[in-house]
Amino acid sequence: MTKPNQIADTAVAKRSRSSPTMDKEAESNGSLPDGPPDSPDSALGASASSPDEVNGDDDTYICTLGPETQKKAENELGETDLVRQLAIMNLKKRMEQRSDIKFCHDERFLLRFLRAKKFEVERAFNSIVKYHELHIKHPDFFKDYKPTAIKHVLDDGFPMVLSQLDEEGRPVIAMKAVGSWDPKKYSVVDIAKAVFMVMENLVEDDEVQVNGVVLLVDLDLIGPSHAITFSPSVAKKLTTIFQNCVPVRLQGIHFINEPLVMDAVFTCMKPFMQDKIKDRMLMHGSNFESLKCYIPLSILPTEWGGEAGPYDIDNTAWKKEFLSIDHEFSPITDDAIVKKKKKKKLGLKRATKGTVKRIAKIAGKKSGARKVYEADKAKEEEKSRKQSKTGMKTSKSSFF
Structure with a gap:
């Protein structure tokens, strides 16, 4: 094998x-x-x-x-x-x-x-x-996208690849929260980066492209301080990137020792998941008997009821090999998508202000002409009234 x-x-x-x-x-x-x-x-x-x-x-x-x-x-x-x-x-x-x-x-x-x-x-x-589009949309996630950039995550023991393939020829990516993850030092985004990079590296192999991979996550020791980093926006971002940027056949996602606090995390993530991903998520709790139905005991660490020895947080050989591939995983550069120049549109406030000025200017001109016209008209009316009064006086003197 x-x-x-x-x-x-x-x-x-x-x-x-x-x-x-x-x-x-x-x-x-x-x-x-x-x-x-x-x-x-x-x-x-x-x-x-x-x-x-x-x-x-x-x-x-x-x-x-x-x-x-x-x-x-x-x-x-x-x-x-x-x-x-x-x-x-x-x-x-x-x-x-x-x-x-x-x-x-x-x-x-x-x-x-x-x-x-x-x-x-x-x-x-x-x-x-x-x-391609997501690489442009999330430059913060793909910045410095290489193994040495997430070495601190690997040093804390997650993720790692089990030393043997399962019975279907699939590598098993395992993660165990060993209490060393301090969410104040780095976020769940760094952990996601590490998982995505490991998957991308594995999927370079033709056999893995066909057989797929399995993900095994031990959530023991995960508490509220960890769970709170899984905000809805982060959950949406990571789920979208994973489902579109990692072309891998994910054949199973197994969670064990999941605490109640993770229910809220799963609730945040599921609306953004494809149906086939949700169907492949299995919660085993502390029931390792159900886990061995999917992953053979011969490759499982003893912490999970297996026969492969203790979970090796250092996993020196695999980690050294992975870190040696220190190059940019992403083929996308800043000019990967030719960005079309957008026509500048006046903002509503700017357009309104300009429009008001133009209207006021025109209105001012009309207002000035109107005043001249009304003044001339008033003079004519005044002259007409005076002439009328003079005529009336002349008529009265003639009459008497």
């Missing part, structure tokens, strides 16, 4: 060859068709002329899956050599229709999204678009 350390070695080698970098030029202009394709088959593209067109550059994918995993990929994901080549080709064509985004075209990078979405090109494309 392959060990996670071997997977990590493979991932390091692949990442050094295929770390996604942004294209230097924007893609050709085009309009985005409305609506998704009618079916996964149509997403693969009947218009594709030849799968060989995919194999035109150094970023071409070469399958490294073993025979058993290839069969699993075909049964669960619908992946065959032809399907894979056509899907990659049509995904690239789809990307050409978004000239505002500088996509990474490395096929090994694109394949993560295709496998996570079972080779439905439209879903994979939407996921990649969201991936």
Whole structure:
């Protein structure tokens, strides 16, 4: 059985060859068709002329899956050599229709999204678009996005990868709150960063892309001071980033020793979770008998009723390997999305003030002319009255 350390070695080698970098030029202009394709088959593209067109550059994918995993990929994901080549080709064509985004075209990078979405090109494309957009929307989260930046989290024991894979060939990412997490020193966002980076590193491996990963979280010793860091806004942010920026098949999320205070946290997070993620969340409490139905005892630490020895907070070998990959995980740069210049709009107060001035100016001119007109009219009326009085006096003297 392959060990996670071997997977990590493979991932390091692949990442050094295929770390996604942004294209230097924007893609050709085009309009985005409305609506998704009618079916996964149509997403693969009947218009594709030849799968060989995919194999035109150094970023071409070469399958490294073993025979058993290839069969699993075909049964669960619908992946065959032809399907894979056509899907990659049509995904690239789809990307050409978004000239505002500088996509990474490395096929090994694109394949993560295709496998996570079972080779439905439209879903994979939407996921990649969201991936790019969220990197721009949350620069604070992706700033300094590399292993050494979260070493303080790893030193506190979470997360770590168990030394053996489960029976389905999946690595198990474990976290145990050992009482060393001080929320005043760093927030849950740092922990989330660490988990996301570990998953991204694992998913570099083809086998993990097909088999998926399992998350195991021990919430013992978590109290109100920790739970309060999970505000609704933080819960929404982390859930959205995870579901769109980590193209991984998350096959199970197991919580043990969860305190009552975590009920409020789960309540905050669930509205932002996809249904399939919620369905894969299991609460075991302190019942390790139910846990062993999903994760074999042979790979579980003794603290959780397993046979693999005590939970190794230092996990020196794995942590040293992970920290050695000290580079930017994110392929996104500040100019990844060509930002369109927005026309400046006058604010309501500014527009109102300008309008009032113009009206007042015009009104002032009209007011001045009106005053001159009314003064002249008054003079005429006064003259007319005087003439009328003079005429009346002349008439009276004649009469008498």
